[in-house]
Amino acid sequence: MLLPLPDGDFKAYLFDCDGTITDSMPAHHRAWLAALGEWGGDFPEDLFYAWGGRTVVDVITDLNTRQGLTMPVAEVAARREELFQEMLGSISPVPGVLEHIEASYGRIPFAVVSGSTRESVTASLTAVGLLDRFEALVCAEDYTRPKPDPEGYLLGARLLGVDPRDCLVFEDTDLGVAAAEAAGMRYSRVPAPWER
Template sequence: MTAVAPLPFRPQAVLFDMDGLMLDSERAILDCLAQASAEQGHDLPYSLWLQMVGGSEAVCRGLLHQHLDPEPAQTLLDRAHALYEVVVDAGVPHRPGIVELLDWLQARGIPRAVATSTKRPLALRKLRAAGLLERFDAVCTSSDVAHPKPAPDIYLLAASTLGVDPLRCLVLEDSPTGVRAALAAGMTPVQVPDMLHPDEEVRGLRHRIVTSLGEAQRLLEARLATADPA
């Protein structure tokens, strides 16, 4: 296995996005949107749904309004939400490596928080159904802040809730929107891309990009294996 260069600091907390990072929900959400669109006879490109990855409800609604009037857009969203409710109740599958990483962090006493653009009631339902809710010391959602990602609010709230300096927080994100939120909060993001592969602009942010949660764990293992306590 290729050696992994350690992180530049020893994190005092790890903050997790939810959809697309811990749960394989982005595909499910986009499939529900595409199905609702097809059912209602709209000819909308799949690229539109991809633009919504990592965005808040308001951002997604705004993108949809570029293609549909408010009334048909709302009808589409209502149908997509109904389809997604079925998926949530069945339990959204984990992304590979999440349980192993949470086990590893918990064994070392490293605090963990969720910072998700999902509204609180749905976020708690999804985490509970996936068996992950009790694995976190805090859950922060878009219901809890004035400004969603890419604003830093949700990550600053998570750090404050854990009582950890933002500069000592490691953030795990799958989307460019979340990466920008973490950077705006003064934190160190590691991106684990799912449906959106980083383009030149995103790579220009000069953050770490890994291929899996397992690789993200190896970054942490390499840091904690050093004698440097900083």
């Protein structure tokens, strides 16, 4: 199924990574549960999806507050990444998005704008054989204000040399869609795994 796009002549495509290019959200959730469980934390699935697009540091910090814990942020983040890396063989590209990547590659530039770390984004894209398709990667380390702030998407457009109004964003989360709209960009909403 080809993902429908809004009308317009776009000069660049900007993609979120997890849940948009790669069908990695279930693996990420399993990694989160295992890592947090080692410190007595939890991350209910509905909250995990609602917080899609947030940085790992923000998630751990807020879970500590909500659950009255003092989980060490850097250690939990590193453990979650280690566990996720072990699951890379289980992820695949998101149908519909992959077709747009294949159809438009080489015709217009692509960038990834993700709340995940560069290590995680690079590993995910490598696992599905798509890393070489993207001229720019904008990851959690590259900006200070996470989605729904438009900073990441504006940086992606700037790195590609394209006016934000000429960019189309592919996103699977409410926070990501809000970031795209705040950047003045049109978007295509990627359905969640259970909606496909």
